[in-house]
Amino acid sequence: MRDVALLEPKEIRALIRKQEITGPTAGLSKGYTQANLAILKKEHAFDFLLFCQRNTKQCPLLDVTEPGSFRPALIAKDADIRTDFPKYRIYRDGVFSEEVTDITNFWEDDMVAFLIGCSFTFERPLLESGIPIRHIEENCNVPMYKTNIPCVKAGIFEGPTVVSMRPMSSADAIRAVQITSRFPAVHGAPLHIGDPSQIGIYDLSTPDFGDAVTIKAGEVPVFWACGVTPQAVAMESKPSIMITHAPGCMFISDVKDKAYSVL
Amino acid sequence: MRDVALLEPKEIRALIRKQEITGPTAGLSKGYTQANLAILKKEHAFDFLLFCQRNTKQCPLLDVTEPGSFRPALIAKDADIRTDFPKYRIYRDGVFSEEVTDITNFWEDDMVAFLIGCSFTFERPLLESGIPIRHIEENCNVPMYKTNIPCVKAGIFEGPTVVSMRPMSSADAIRAVQITSRFPAVHGAPLHIGDPSQIGIYDLSTPDFGDAVTIKAGEVPVFWACGVTPQAVAMESKPSIMITHAPGCMFISDVKDKAYSVL
Numbered sequence: 001m002r003d004v005a006l007l008e009p010k011e012i013r014a015l016i017r018k019q020e021i022t023g024p025t026a027g028l029s030k031g032y033t034q035a036n037l038a039i040l041k042k043e044h045a046f047d048f049l050l051f052c053q054r055n056t057k058q059c060p061l062l063d064v065t066e067p068g069s070f071r072p073a074l075i076a077k078d079a080d081i082r083t084d085f086p087k088y089r090i091y092r093d094g095v096f097s098e099e100v101t102d103i104t105n106f107w108e109d110d111m112v113a114f115l116i117g118c119s120f121t122f123e124r125p126l127l128e129s130g131i132p133i134r135h136i137e138e139n140c141n142v143p144m145y146k147t148n149i150p151c152v153k154a155g156i157f158e159g160p161t162v163v164s165m166r167p168m169s170s171a172d173a174i175r176a177v178q179i180t181s182r183f184p185a186v187h188g189a190p191l192h193i194g195d196p197s198q199i200g201i202y203d204l205s206t207p208d209f210g211d212a213v214t215i216k217a218g219e220v221p222v223f224w225a226c227g228v229t230p231q232a233v234a235m236e237s238k239p240s241i242m243i244t245h246a247p248g249c250m251f252i253s254d255v256k257d258k259a260y261s262v263l
Numbered sequence: 264m265r266d267v268a269l270l271e272p273k274e275i276r277a278l279i280r281k282q283e284i285t286g287p288t289a290g291l292s293k294g295y296t297q298a299n300l301a302i303l304k305k306e307h308a309f310d311f312l313l314f315c316q317r318n319t320k321q322c323p324l325l326d327v328t329e330p331g332s333f334r335p336a337l338i339a340k341d342a343d344i345r346t347d348f349p350k351y352r353i354y355r356d357g358v359f360s361e362e363v364t365d366i367t368n369f370w371e372d373d374m375v376a377f378l379i380g381c382s383f384t385f386e387r388p389l390l391e392s393g394i395p396i397r398h399i400e401e402n403c404n405v406p407m408y409k410t411n412i413p414c415v416k417a418g419i420f421e422g423p424t425v426v427s428m429r430p431m432s433s434a435d436a437i438r439a440v441q442i443t444s445r446f447p448a449v450h451g452a453p454l455h456i457g458d459p460s461q462i463g464i465y466d467l468s469t470p471d472f473g474d475a476v477t478i479k480a481g482e483v484p485v486f487w488a489c490g491v492t493p494q495a496v497a498m499e500s501k502p503s504i505m506i507t508h509a510p511g512c513m514f515i516s517d518v519k520d521k522a523y524s525v526l
Contacts, residue, residue, distance in 0.1 A: 046309040049316065050327055054337060064313055066418065074317060074415065152337065155329065181526045184447045188525060262451060262525065263444045 005030055009076065009252045013084045016252075019101050022086045024248035031124070033186075033257050034250040035062050035075065035115040036227045037085060038234055039103075039243040042067045045112040047155025048234060052114065054152040058161050058229035060117035060186050062253065068109045075253035081113045087246035094238030103243055111243075116227045117186040118250065119164055121257045125179050131172045134213040141248070142166070143207035144226050148200025149191065151233060159233035163191055163223040165204065167215040173222050180224065182261040192223040199223065268293050272339065272515045276347045279515075282364050285349045287511035294387070296449075296520050297513040298325050298338065298378040299490045300348060301497055302366075302506040305330045308375040310418025311497060315377065317415040321424050321492035323380035323449050325516065331372045338516035344376045350509035357501030366506055374506075379490045380449040381513065382427055384520045388442050394435045397476040404511070405429070406470035407489050411463025412454065414496060422496035426454055426486040428467065430478040436485050443487065445524040455486040462486065 004012065004021070009032045015021045025034055040048055045067065052059035063074040070082045082104045090097045090106060100106075119142065123133055135142045142164045149161040168176060173193055181189045192199050204221060205212045209228055215221065231244055245251065267275065267284070272295045278284045288297055303311055308330065315322035326337040333345045345367045353360045353369060363369075382405065386396055398405045405427045412424040431439060436456055444452040455462050467484060468475045472491055478484065494507050508514065 042309075046305075046312065049309065049312050050329075053312065053316065053324055053327055061316055064316055066313075067309075178526070184525045262447045263441070 004028055009254050010078070012252050013076070013079055016086050017080070017083045022101050025086060025250045025252060026120070026248060029252045031256055031258070033062065033075070033253045033255045033260065034118055034120050035253055036118050036231070036250060037081065037088070037243070037245040038114045038116065038231055039111050040114070040234065040239055041108065041241065042110040042112055044156070044237070044239055047157055048114065051151070051154035051157040051233065052230060054154050055229070056184070057188055057191065057225035058151060058227070060227070061114060062117050062185070062255070063115040065113040067112050070107060070113065072113065072115050072251070072253070075115060075255050079251070081115070081251065082107050085245045085249055085251050087249040089244050089246050091235060091242045091244070093240060094235050099246055106243060114230070115251060116230060117260070118227050119187055119224060121186040121260055122180045122183045124257055125261070126176055129175060129179055131168060131176055134167055135211065138213055140211035140213065142210050143204070143212055144209035144228055145201045146208045151229065156237045157233050159229070159236050161191070162209070162226045162229040162232055163199070164210070164226040165221050165223050167213065167219040167221050169218060170220055173220055176222060182263045184262060185260045187224050187227070190222050190224050194220050196221055267291055272517050273341070275515050276339070276342055279349050280343070280346045285364050288349060288513045288515060289383070289511060292515045294519055294521070296325065296338070296384050296516045296518045296523065297381055298516055299381050299494070299513060300344065300351070300506070300508040301377045301379065301494055302374050303377070303497065303502055304371065304504065305373040305375055307419070307500070307502055310420055311377065314414070314417035314420040314496065315493060317417050318492070320451055320454065320488040321414060321490070323490070324377060325380050325448070325518070326378040328376040330375050333370060333376065335376065335378055335516070338378060338518050342514070344378070344514065345370050348508045348514050349512040352507050352509050354498060354505045354507070356503060357498050362509055369506060377493070378514060379493060380523070381490045382450055382487060384449040384523055385443045385446045387520055389439055392438060392442055394431060394439055397430055398474065401476055403474035403476065405473050406467070406475055407472035407491055408464045409471045414492065419500045420496050422492070422499050424454070425472070425489045425492045425495055426462070427473070427489040428484050428486050430476065430482040430484050432481060433483055436483055439485060445526045447525060448523045450487050450490070453485050453487050457483050459484060
């Protein structure tokens with residue numbers, strides 16, 4: 001059996017398109033950037049684009065399609081965002097309606113797809129620098145929390161910043177600031193280090209999304225803006241239809257993680 | 264007489280609003296970020312925002328107003344973009360029609376203002392690191408050139424990248440890469456170093472915009488993406504009305520240059 005982790009993005013996307021892969025993409029096509037998805041109709045696209053522009057730490061856009069186009073021309077020009085995610089979720093008026101593996105039948109001529117960066121892109125250089133990542137060690141999803149840090153409003157879109165949390169030693173936290181600062185296009189430096197109550201988080205053991213992880217003695221929690229933010233905010237506005245990827249089932253682009261490093 | 268270079272941005276903007284300052288803003292309110300302006304009607308705003316999003320090196324957006332709002336809430340929340348630039352230019356169908364010091368009478372309820380970063384923001388840290396900047400030494404405008412590097416198209420907007428050029432020693436060029444890499448929000452690292460013909464520039468002594476500068480023996484030309492690009496591209500699309508600042512007459516924000524450094 002071939003090791004799918006070593007396939008090229010194009011090959012992985014072909015398997016996904018044929019529905020031979022319909023699950024989480026973590027670890028697939030290592031070194032290539034993965035993206036989250038939010039599809040909205042054109043009527044909301046300007047406001048949502050403005051929201052992302054005003055909240056770049058929470059909403060790092062890797063690509064935005066022309067209205068009606070399903071080609072993410074900047075990050076994978078031969079891909080089709082209607083078929084190349086393993087799994088999608090359809091929301092009507094902000095309410096989850098169904099999960100599907102292909103959205104060709106849901107696609108409309110005035111839809112705009114937003115491909116949003118994710119922390120996978122900076123976790124790899126953290127690991128390569130010898131910084132252990134707890135949720136990877138514990139084989140679970142990263143813990144995510146709603147904070148009291150408001151996003152900057154844009155049109156109908158507003159809401160709180162969601163953060164992801166990684167516990168680490170102080171020395172590793174300093175190094176992690178340096179490393180993730182190189183990736184302003186993918187969340188960049190942490191938003192907060194230390195006392196969670198300062199950003200409105202009162203119990204690290206009950207994350208709003210994802211799974212709780214162990215925090216060892218002497219470790220500090222380090223918080224990064226999380227790409228769940230724009231999806232959560234868009235959902236709050238109850239658009240007539242919105243399509244996202246299913247959790248963990250992301251898009252594998254042709255762009256290497258390293259290409260997003262500014263230094 | 265007070266030294267206007269040392270006034271706070273708010274005080275400078277008040278003088279500009281009263282039309283006591285109607286000329287270039289270079290050197291005013293040192294250390295605070297200045298911004299270029301492009302105002303378009305809502306019908307073109309999504310495409311233009313998408314264009315900026317796809318070409319962040321050429322089009323670093325510092326702020327985008329809500330449609331109809333003249334408050335640049337992110338970078339100077341009490342300012343009024345209709346009165347707080349020393350001088351504006353009105354273009355109708357892509358043709359220059361007039362220069363004015365106040366656009367209150369031209370403002371429409373569906374206008375969107377794009378405030379675009381400029382290289383002033385990274386020139387200061389270059390100077391502070393002891394890198395001489397020729398056009399400042401020679402007291403003229405930076406030379407700018409059209410290149411053969413196409414911008415990524417978005418809707419009706421497309422065109423070539425315009426670059427600014429600063430000649431310097433090789434050692435300074437290396438240091439300049441490091442310094443400007445810290446400012447991904449304001450053009451970031453250079454696009455090109457050395458042979459101009461590789462990017463379609465055949466005569467450095469005849470810039471397309473700005474003034475030619477001396478290149479000394481042993482110096483290399485270093486090229487950065489330039490904020491003139493989005494204005495030039497928007498103009499090409501001949502929108503019914505477009506308003507920009509007059510060259511050199513920019514907006515002084517409340518944000519310090521240093522705030523745009525990621526490291």
